[in-house]
Amino acid sequence: MPRPGHIKLAAALAVGAFLAAPPAHATGRPAVAALQVTLRHHHVYRGPVDGVVGVRTTTAVMRFQRRHGLTADGVVGPKTRRAFGRFARHVLGSRPLTPGLAGWDVAELQFALAWHGFPSGAIDGGFGRHTERALIKFQRWAHLTPDGVTGPGTFRALRTPLPRCPIALAWPLQATVGSPFGPRGTGFHPGIDLPAPAGTPVGAAAPGRVVFAAYDPSGYGKLVEVAHGDGVISMYAHLSAFSVHVGQSVGTGRRVGRVGSTGEATGPHLHFEVRLRGAAVDPVPALH
Ligand SMILES: [Zn+2]
Numbered sequence: 001m002p003r004p005g006h007i008k009l010a011a012a013l014a015v016g017a018f019l020a021a022p023p024a025h026a027t028g029r030p031a032v033a034a035l036q037v038t039l040r041h042h043h044v045y046r047g048p049v050d051g052v053v054g055v056r057t058t059t060a061v062m063r064f065q066r067r068h069g070l071t072a073d074g075v076v077g078p079k080t081r082r083a084f085g086r087f088a089r090h091v092l093g094s095r096p097l098t099p100g101l102a103g104w105d106v107a108e109l110q111f112a113l114a115w116h117g118f119p120s121g122a123i124d125g126g127f128g129r130h131t132e133r134a135l136i137k138f139q140r141w142a143h144l145t146p147d148g149v150t151g152p153g154t155f156r157a158l159r160t161p162l163p164r165c166p167i168a169l170a171w172p173l174q175a176t177v178g179s180p181f182g183p184r185g186t187g188f189h190p191g192i193d194l195p196a197p198a199g200t201p202v203g204a205a206a207p208g209r210v211v212f213a214a215y216d217p218s219g220y221g222k223l224v225e226v227a228h229g230d231g232v233i234s235m236y237a238h239l240s241a242f243s244v245h246v247g248q249s250v251g252t253g254r255r256v257g258r259v260g261s262t263g264e265a266t267g268p269h270l271h272f273e274v275r276l277r278g279a280a281v282d283p284v285p286a287l288h
Pocket residue numbers: 179189191192193270271272
């Protein structure tokens with residue numbers, strides 16, 4: 001079976017793709033994520049929506065092409081694009097996006113929003129309530145009118161480099177990153193997972209003040225949040241026990257709690273998340 005070069009597919013995708021250039025530090029491209037969502041929509045792809053062209057994506061394109069009587073070259077050209085149907089008609093930026101719409105461009109929007117710190121549940125190409133909420137938060141973050149409708153200002157803001165953590169951070173515990181910041185399955189992981197035995201002490205990543213120390217019902221479980229100034233907040237989730245209370249000042253390395261698996265966790269690990277004015281950012285570049 002011929003295996004087309006991935007570069008060929010990537011080049012074909014770039015044609016007409018509004019968000020062709022990846023945002024700084026993002027791995028994966030919105031247009032490729034939209035292709036993966038489209039392939040899932042057509043039941044020929046079950047892989048992750050990660051925006052990266054790999055063997056599984058190319059194989060799925062060829063499967064789709066064979067089913068539709070097209071040359072199975074794995075290249076998404078005009079004919080394949082047409083065969084994808086209505087869902088794939090619009091690329092991001094070609095029409096304003098409003099709640100209720102669905103398609104390729106919505107998937108691109110969801111993927112770009114997630115990388116900019118505002119994940120919206122599953123990246124599925126459907127502009128639902130989660131997407132609207134994420135979009136409004138992003139618009140507020142980018143000092144745009146928070147109207148939940150994409151226009152030129154939003155498209156422009158989504159092409160700017162990703163926000164980065166402006167302060168240096170210490171590792172909250174010594175471990176190898178189990179699950180990184182970025183796409184995961186059809187969703188987006190807004191922090192890093194550090195696997196460690198239950199009870200392992202968790203240290204504050206930088207000096208600051210505890211602003212939250214309670215059970216969070218949305219999935220974080222026992223959660224501690226520390227505010228560091230400059231709009232930076234660090235979050236320590238799935239804890240088994242708290243070692244601090246709200247209002248307390250902490251120094252770097254001060255124990256804030258212990259590793260557990262409370263909330264939505266399959267095993268003991270620390271979910272470590274960093275927010276900059278509410279946007280989730282990859283903590284790894286800031287960790288020393
Ligand atoms: Zn996690």
